[in-house]
Amino acid sequence: xxxxxxxxxxxxxxxxxxxxxxxxxxxxxxxxxxxxxxxxxxxxxxxxxxxxxxxxxxxxxxxxxxxxxxxxxxxxxxxxxxxxxxxxxxxxxxxxxxxxxxxxxxxxxxxxxxxxxxxxxxxxxxxxxxxxx
Numbered sequence: 001x002x003x004x005x006x007x008x009x010x011x012x013x014x015x016x017x018x019x020x021x022x023x024x025x026x027x028x029x030x031x032x033x034x035x036x037x038x039x040x041x042x043x044x045x046x047x048x049x050x051x052x053x054x055x056x057x058x059x060x061x062x063x064x065x066x067x068x069x070x071x072x073x074x075x076x077x078x079x080x081x082x083x084x085x086x087x088x089x090x091x092x093x094x095x096x097x098x099x100x101x102x103x104x105x106x107x108x109x110x111x112x113x114x115x116x117x118x119x120x121x122x123x124x125x126x127x128x129x130x131x132x133x
Contacts, residue, residue: 014027014031014041015038015041018038018042019045024038044057079108082101082105
């Protein structure tokens with residue numbers, strides 16, 4: 001079972017020992033940590049100090065968050081764009097076509113089936129595409 005080392009100070013101390021020239025295998029044996037773990041801890045420190053040509057960890061975290069936000073915004077834009085394009089064509093839209101678009105929009109927004117989406121949004125009857133009997 002993998003072991004987690006919660007204290008960042010512990011990692012910092014270990015990396016400093018490695019930077020001072022101590023052998024990784026010796027430090028690993030003394031502290032009860034696998035040698036590969038020590039080198040995995042050392043790599044981000046070397047990147048942040050500019051010793052390795054990679055994106056620093058703080059910038060990488062910001063880029064990752066920005067990419068996730070972009071994906072969310074693109075999904076939201078696609079969700080809004082379809083009904084807008086349907087209604088902006090300047091032609092008469094058949095109810096069946098409108099309801100299909102509405103059901104698709106509900107599935108994308110709620111992540112559920114159209115009927116479950118209607119329930120989640122507390123819609124019922126004709127506003128949710130149900131046919132009158």
